[in-house]
Amino acid sequence: MVTLAEVARHAGVSASTVxxxxxxxxSISLATRQRVEESIRRLGYHPHAGARALASSRSNxxxxxxxxxxxxxxxxxxxxxxxxxxxxxxHGYDVLLLTGEExxxxxxxxxxxxxxxxxxxxxxxxxxxxxxxLRATDQPSVLIGLPAETDGLTxxxxxxxxxxxxxxxxxxxxxxxxxxxxGEAPAVxxxxxxxxxxxxxxxxDRSRRLGLGLLHRPCxxxxxxxxxxxxxxxxxRPGTTGFVVQNESAVEPLLALLRQQGRAVPEDVSVVAVCxxxxxxxxxxxxxxxxxxxxxxGRHAVEQLVAKLGGRGSDEVVLLAxxxxxxxxxxxxxxxx
Amino acid sequence: MVTLAEVARHAGVSASTVxxxxxxxxSISLATRQRVEESIRRLGYHPHAGARALASSRSNxxxxxxxxxxxxxxxxxxxxxxxxxxxxxxHGYDVLLLTGEExxxxxxxxxxxxxxxxxxxxxxxxxxxxxxxLRATDQPSVLIGLPAETDGLTxxxxxxxxxxxxxxxxxxxxxxxxxxxxGEAPAVxxxxxxxxxxxxxxxxDRSRRLGLGLLHRPCxxxxxxxxxxxxxxxxxRPGTTGFVVQNESAVEPLLALLRQQGRAVPEDVSVVAVCxxxxxxxxxxxxxxxxxxxxxxGRHAVEQLVAKLGGRGSDEVVLLAxxxxxxxxxxxxxxxx
DNA sequence: GGCGAGTGTCGAAGCGCTTCGACCGGCTAT
DNA sequence: ATAGCCGGTCGAAGCGCTTCGACACTCGCC
Numbered sequence: 060m061v062t063l064a065e066v067a068r069h070a071g072v073s074a075s076t077v078x079x080x081x082x083x084x085x086s087i088s089l090a091t092r093q094r095v096e097e098s099i100r101r102l103g104y105h106p107h108a109g110a111r112a113l114a115s116s117r118s119n120x121x122x123x124x125x126x127x128x129x130x131x132x133x134x135x136x137x138x139x140x141x142x143x144x145x146x147x148x149x150h151g152y153d154v155l156l157l158t159g160e161e162x163x164x165x166x167x168x169x170x171x172x173x174x175x176x177x178x179x180x181x182x183x184x185x186x187x188x189x190x191x192x193l194r195a196t197d198q199p200s201v202l203i204g205l206p207a208e209t210d211g212l213t214x215x216x217x218x219x220x221x222x223x224x225x226x227x228x229x230x231x232x233x234x235x236x237x238x239x240x241x242g243e244a245p246a247v248x249x250x251x252x253x254x255x256x257x258x259x260x261x262x263x264d265r266s267r268r269l270g271l272g273l274l275h276r277p278c279x280x281x282x283x284x285x286x287x288x289x290x291x292x293x294x295x296r297p298g299t300t301g302f303v304v305q306n307e308s309a310v311e312p313l314l315a316l317l318r319q320q321g322r323a324v325p326e327d328v329s330v331v332a333v334c335x336x337x338x339x340x341x342x343x344x345x346x347x348x349x350x351x352x353x354x355x356x357g358r359h360a361v362e363q364l365v366a367k368l369g370g371r372g373s374d375e376v377v378l379l380a381x382x383x384x385x386x387x388x389x390x391x392x393x394x395x396x
Numbered sequence: 397m398v399t400l401a402e403v404a405r406h407a408g409v410s411a412s413t414v415x416x417x418x419x420x421x422x423s424i425s426l427a428t429r430q431r432v433e434e435s436i437r438r439l440g441y442h443p444h445a446g447a448r449a450l451a452s453s454r455s456n457x458x459x460x461x462x463x464x465x466x467x468x469x470x471x472x473x474x475x476x477x478x479x480x481x482x483x484x485x486x487h488g489y490d491v492l493l494l495t496g497e498e499x500x501x502x503x504x505x506x507x508x509x510x511x512x513x514x515x516x517x518x519x520x521x522x523x524x525x526x527x528x529x530l531r532a533t534d535q536p537s538v539l540i541g542l543p544a545e546t547d548g549l550t551x552x553x554x555x556x557x558x559x560x561x562x563x564x565x566x567x568x569x570x571x572x573x574x575x576x577x578x579g580e581a582p583a584v585x586x587x588x589x590x591x592x593x594x595x596x597x598x599x600x601d602r603s604r605r606l607g608l609g610l611l612h613r614p615c616x617x618x619x620x621x622x623x624x625x626x627x628x629x630x631x632x633r634p635g636t637t638g639f640v641v642q643n644e645s646a647v648e649p650l651l652a653l654l655r656q657q658g659r660a661v662p663e664d665v666s667v668v669a670v671c672x673x674x675x676x677x678x679x680x681x682x683x684x685x686x687x688x689x690x691x692x693x694g695r696h697a698v699e700q701l702v703a704k705l706g707g708r709g710s711d712e713v714v715l716l717a718x719x720x721x722x723x724x725x726x727x728x729x730x731x732x733x
Numbered sequence: 734g735g736c737g738a739g740t741g742t743c744g745a746a747g748c749g750c751t752t753c754g755a756c757c758g759g760c761t762a763t
Numbered sequence: 764a765t766a767g768c769c770g771g772t773c774g775a776a777g778c779g780c781t782t783c784g785a786c787a788c789t790c791g792c793c
Contacts, residue, residue, distance in 0.1 A: 060510070062749055073773045078751060085752095088771060105508030109449025110749035113778050118446060123493065127478065134470045140477075141464065144495050153511065156460065156493040158481050171442025173397070174490065282680065308678055311648060315680055341645055343619065343652055399779055410743045415781060422782095425741060447779035450748045 061104040070098040081106065112173065121147055121364060122175035124157040124165065124189075126182035132307070135335050135353045136181065139203060142357025143179060150365045166192045177368055179203060179360050183214075185253050199367035201360045205253045209376050213367065215359045218378035219254045219333075222349045223261025225383050226303045226331045229347070231269045233329060234392035235301035238266060239292045240275040241285070241313060243306050248277055258305055258333060272296060280308030282315070289316055300392050305333040314343050314388075325390035331383070339386065347389040349381045398441040407435040418443065449510065458484055458701060459512035461494040461502065461526075463519035469644070472672050472690045473518065476540060479694025480516060487702045503529045514705055516540060516697050520551075522590050536704035538697045542590045546713050550704070552696045555715035556591045556670075559686045560598025562720050563640045563668045564608065566684070570666060571729035572638035574609040575599075576629045578622070578650060580643050582614040595642055595670060609633060617645030619652070626653055637729050642670040651680050651725075662727035668720070676723065684726035686718045 067074045072091060079085040080095040087095075098104075112118040123143050125136055144154045155175050157165045159182065166189050169175045176198065180189060183204035193200045194211050202214045230238055240262055242248070243255050259275060266273040274296055278288045292299055304310055310332055314324060322328050324344050332339055332348040339348035359377055366372025404411045409428060416422040417432040424432075435441075449455040460480050462473055481491045492512050494502045496519065503526050506512045513535065517526060520541035530537045531548050539551045567575055577599055579585070580592050596612060603610040611633055615625045629636055641647055647669055651661060659665050661681050669676055669685040676685035696714055703709025 060508075060749095063751095064749075074750080075752075075774075076772060079772085082751080085772090086770060091771080103508070105505065107450065107749050108509040108511040109446045109453075109455060110778090111751080112446025113444065113450050113748090113780080114750040114752080116446075116751095116778075120492075125478070127482075133474050137470050137474045137477075140474075140493065141462070141495055144493050145464075145497055148495075148498065154493045155457075156477065156481050156491045158478055158485075160482055161485065168442060171440070172445040174445040281678065311678075311680065315652075341618070341648075343648065397779095400781095401779075411780080412744075412782075413742060416742085419781080422742085423740065428741080444779050447748090448781080450750085450778090451780040451782080453748075453781095 060107070061102045063104075063106070066095065066098050066102055066104050069102060070095045116173065118173060118176055119151055120153050120155050120175045121361070122155045122157050122165075122169050122178040124159060124178060124180045127159040128182075132335065132351070134337055135351050138335075138353035139181060139357040139360075142354040143361055146358045146361040150361065152361075152365070163189050163192055166196075170196050170198050177201075177364050179364060183253075184250065185256075199364055201363045201367075203356055203360050205257070205376065207253070211374055212376075213363050213372075213374050214376045215356055215363065216254070216376075216378060217351055217356070218381055219257035220261035220264075221378070222333055222381040223258040223263075223303075224265035225261075225349060225381050226333065227262055227265040227269065227271065227273070229331060229383055229385070229389065230301035230303070230329060231266075231271055233301075233389060235271070235329060236392070237272040237296050237299045238262075238274070238301040238303060239296065239299045240273065240303045241288060241306060241309050242275060242277045244279045245277040255305065262303060274299070278306060278309050280306050280312070282312045285309050285312040286316055289313070289320075300328050301389075302328060302330045303333070304330060307334055307338055310334060310338060310342055310346070324388050327393055329389035329392075331389055339384070342388075344388045345386040347384065347386045349383050352379055352382075355379055397444070398439045400441075400443070403432065403435050403439055403441050406439060407432045453510065455510060455513055456488055457490050457492050457512045458698070459492045459494050459502075459506050459515040461496060461515060461517045464496040465519075469672070469688070471674055472688050475672075475690035476518060476694040476697075479691040480698055483695045483698040487698065489698075489702070500526050500529055503533075507533050507535050514538075514701050516701060520590075521587065536701055538700045538704075540693055540697050542594070542713065544590070548711055549713075550700050550709075550711050551713045552693055552700065553591070553713075553715060554688055554693070555718055556594035557598035557601075558715070559670055559718040560595040560600075560640075561602035562598075562686060562718050563670065564599055564602040564606065564610075566668060566720055566722070566726065567638035567640070567666060568603075568606045568608055570638075570726060572608070572666060573729070574633050574636045575603060575611070575638040575640060576633065576636045577610065577612040578625060578639060578641045578643060578646050579612060579614045581616045585614055592642065599640060609636075611636070615643060615646050617643050617649070619649045622646050622649040623653055626650070626657075637665050638726075639665060639667045640670070641667060644671055644675055647671060647675055647679055647683070661725050664730055666726035666729075668726055676721070679725075681725045682723040684721065684723045686720050689716055689719075692716055 063074050063077050067077045077095050080087050080092050147154050178200045181203045183202045183206050185207040187206050190206055202212055205214050205216045247255050276288050278284055304313060317324055324330055332346045334348055336350040339346040363372055400411050400414050404414045414432050417424050417429050484491050515537045518540045520539045520543050522544040524543050527543055539549055542551050542553045584592050613625050615621055641650060654661055661667055669683045671685055673687040676683040700709055
């Protein structure tokens with residue numbers, strides 16, 4: 060392994076000079092700098108990460124805690140993880156991958172050992188048990204998702220409330236008066252994952268203001284569960300012409316069942332989905348949808364974090380504005396027969 | 397920050413004793429050990445990762461390089477990544493996430509800086525440009541996937557050749573004589589990602605031996621592309637009753653189109669998929685399938701790596717045996733009318 | 734009763750880097 | 764001319780840990 064000292068000897072300067080060339084923290088004459096850089100290249104020198112971390116107490120690593128559960132929004136998680144990693148690299152940071160499995164202990168371990176200088180948490184629950192630890196430490200952190208209480212925390216998330224409102228507005232503009240919401244599995248609402256509730260809030264609020272009827276039904280997903288849910292919806296509100304779906308595994312069943320019942324999409328009923336872009340594009344009808352902006356979330360999270368590490372930036376909640384893309388699943392309400 | 401020295405002082409022993417308590421590399425009397433452990437707990441001590449890495453030249457970190465492309469097998473990638481992370485933790489290692497973006501440079505950087513002691517590469521191509529580097533370094537590594545030349549490398553993958561054979565066998569046992577294979581997009585074959593070709597090899601070989609007809613058609617996926625592909629298949633081989641699909645985004649379109657054409661699954665035609673478990677379970681017909689054993693692959697990769705780090709283990713190719721799960725999409729060939 | 738073989742503990746020497754203060758010329762300003 | 768300054772460089776002191784050799788004991792044994 061090539062060390063700083065060897066580079067220094069090779070370039071005929073002292074070790075500290077090489078260090079300053081590398082960090083740029085003191086001015087170095089052009090001639091010297093070039094000589095040192097040449098030596099570095101020739102010897103194939105790479106600074107030892109551990110030594111660096113020890114001497115500077117900065118590891119250049121940020122931790123990313125992903126949920127262990129792989130049952131929901133997996134592609135989104137992956138996309139976020141990748142966006143985080145690539146963005147972090149552009150700022151000179153590497154990413155340490157942690158799973159939710161260890162829970163709060165992982166936070167303690169990573170914080171305590173100086174392994175990572177900062178962390179990003181995904182899949183934050185409303186009352187997450189890791190939050191007290193984050194508040195207690197002076198290590199910067201950013202949450203992707205919104206807990207119940209955001210005081211003293213930095214969060215990045217899609218504005219799900221606006222998302223709900225946007226869906227209702229789109230359907231209302233097309234003339235729909237009765238809307239049904241097919242939501243996530245009941246368990247998701249019970250677990251108090253914030254996004255589902257916030258979407259609902261937006262949906263309810265906007266439909267009330269616009270004077271629309273709104274029926275919300277959680278649904279486990281899959282064909283059987285959805286068949287039941289759908290039957291109940293049409294039973295209760297036969298005039299339903301608009302659907303909002305927020306549940307990946309209900310999308311295809313919904314389309315299939317509607318087709319099967321002779322209700323054409325978008326001629327007879329319109330469907331708006333809140334889902335990853337991939338799902339919207341690969342469904343049997345290309346879906347009008349609000350996408351979860353995974354890349355942007357990852358990028359934002361890292362940039363907030365880097366700002367905090369640089370002493371800039373403060374605790375704030377960044378809610379990304381939703382964007383609705385009109386595709387083939389929504390259209391004007393049919394003339395009442 | 398609490399240091400080793402403070403723990404030592406608190407427990408009334410020397411620093412080296414504390415270190416030995418922690419590492420267990422020398423025997424320590426019960427009394428002393430307990431006293432030290434108590435001090436560690438009381439002070440909330442966590443060893444400094446950088447200092448450790450510097451002194452021992454072992455960082456306890458392994459790097460995981462995931463593909464940047466998020467267009468294929470994403471849930472599988474995620475599942476592997478999570479399995480790698482949790483398995484690594486049980487061996488005391490953390491995982492550094494790298495994307496393919498940096499390419500070979502990432503390998504150089506991580507290897508050179510001692511950031512990670514070993515690495516796992518996913519999505520290895522037949523003639524991967526990172527391989528020469530891996531062969532040159534003495535840092536252990538494991539590939540998930542199979543390159544063209546495996547000399548001096550350790551690889552873990554599903555035995556795709558056996559997978560192909562297994563699919564054919566299953567269909568043959570049910571009496572099918574003419575089988576069509578709907579493969580990945582042409583680009584995948586052109587990129588020479590090994591798995592697709594190896595599957596095909598197994599399919600061809602076994603069907604030849606069993607005297608079955610086999611028609612292979614790459615397909616981009618989606619409804620339109622598949623409609624075309626399907627039409628051609630039935631055009632060329634009207635007697636086709638068995639399908640093997642190896643393309644996530646062709647699964648649902650295939651089922652829909654078959655249904656639409658009045659061919660019932662599994663009464664008229666049987667479908668066997670090579671796909672993630674999730675896809676097989678959530679399809680509109682529960683699919684008879686060979687799953688990609690993501691968890692097992694991740695686990696195996698880590699265990700190989702840990703063995704190598706421990707001086708045990710050697711370069712070898714581990715091919716996991718495929719398992720075919722019979723579900724609702726395959727059945728006996730219909731009596732010829 | 735002294736010797737070899739453990740067993741448990743300690744001190745000190747680094748690991749490779751960063752960073753602080755000091756130093757040394759060659760400037761400009763007085 | 765001399766004081767003061769600044770850009771450029773160096774030496775040395777750590778950062779917190781591991782690990783090696785040394786040392787002091789306690790045994791059991793001839």
